[in-house]
Amino acid sequence: MENKSPIIEIKGLYKSFGKDKDVLKGVNIHVKKGENLVILGKSGSGKSITIKCLVRLVEADRGEIKVFGTDLSKLDNDELNVIRLRIGFLFQNGALYDSMTVRENLGFPLQRHRAEFTESQVNLAIEETLESVGLSEAIDKMPSELSGGMRKRVGLARTLILKPEILLYDEPTTGLDTITSREISELIISIQKKYKTTSIIITHDMACAKFTSNRIVILRDGLVYTEGTYETLEKSEDEWVRSFFI
Ligand SMILES: Nc1ncnc2c1ncn2[C@@H]1O[C@H](COP(=O)(O)OP(=O)(O)O)[C@@H](O)[C@H]1O
Ligand SMILES: [Mg+2]
Incomplete structure (x- = not known):
């Protein structure tokens, strides 16, 4: 049954900015x-905020967040950092260190x-x-020598290495051809298979959504408006x- 249980549970998540900017409701x-x-979800609908709340980079106003069955609100900073190490976050504009080679970035x-790892x-x-x-040959290159797609891959590798x-x-494909x-x-998909990861993918790229999703949720007005597979939502009434989906 283990693969049936939710590894991420977000319940009743609320987040406002200021007095009248209710983002998540x-x-x-x-x-x-x-x-x-x-x-x-449309731009500004709270997609990024939702996953930032998930790892408590942003503190939610209200709601329950459980990851790996643990209620994150009950954790102190050290405990939270232990959980965070089990979660890889590929930021929208995740940048590499430009003055470091790919090897050094990783x-x-x-x-x-x-810190306990030996050099080998x-x-x-x-x-x-x-x-x-798929970037073995780039190991000693500088980020500036790489294409946008290759830099994304290095960013992903830097997350995956833990x-x-x-x-x-x-938005892993935004800005790419x-x-x-x-x-x-x-x-x-290949990472999902090889590393047996669970993923949340925020995207505007419908080809990416179609290719990568097992399920889709759509945010609107601070709530999950609907959810389903790509194929069912594409034919929604x-x-x-x-x-x-157009
Ligand atoms: N730190 C912040 N202060 C004020 N407003 C914010 C802050 N972060 C995000 N917002 C607002 O919250 C809304 C949702 O943001 P976001 O989750 O980034 O949207 P998106 O769905 O495009 O990822 C936006 O209107 C944004 O302007
Ligand atoms: Mg966003």
Whole structure:
């Protein structure tokens, strides 16, 4: 039954900014182990805020967030950091360190969080992870020598190197051309298979949503407006829902 239980449970999530900017008004989202959940919604609908609340980068006003069965609001900072290490976050504009090679960029999280690793363990982890994202040949390059798609891959590798069980992707294909976007979508699936991760993918790219999603939720007016598979939502009777799929 283990793969049936939700690994992420968001219940009644509220978040406002200032007096009259109610962004989340009771969002409920569950993600099962091994699932890829896509979140759709117009710009400003609270998609990024939702996943930031999930890892408590932003504090929610109200609501329950359980990850791996643990209620995050009950954790102190040290306990929270232990959980956060099991969650990889690929930020919308996640930047690499420009003055460091790819190898050094990947070594950085290991130095911080895997201080016990020997030099050969570090090198092995870097090489293995780069291979997983199809970039073995870029190991000694500088970020400036790489294409946008390759930099995204390095960013993903830097997250993957700590072997997270959950991956949060915020617009992973935005700003990339169609072919490169397709490659990133394929990579998301290959990572799901290889690392057995559970993912939330925020995207506007419907090809990415179609390719990567096991299920989709659509946010509107601070709530989950509807959810379903790509195929069911595409045929929804609701014109507003269908408008995402044109
Ligand atoms: N730190 C903040 N202060 C004030 N407003 C914010 C802040 N962060 C986000 N917002 C507002 O919350 C809304 C939702 O933001 P966001 O989750 O980033 O939207 P999106 O669905 O495009 O990812 C937006 O209107 C944004 O302006
Ligand atoms: Mg966003």
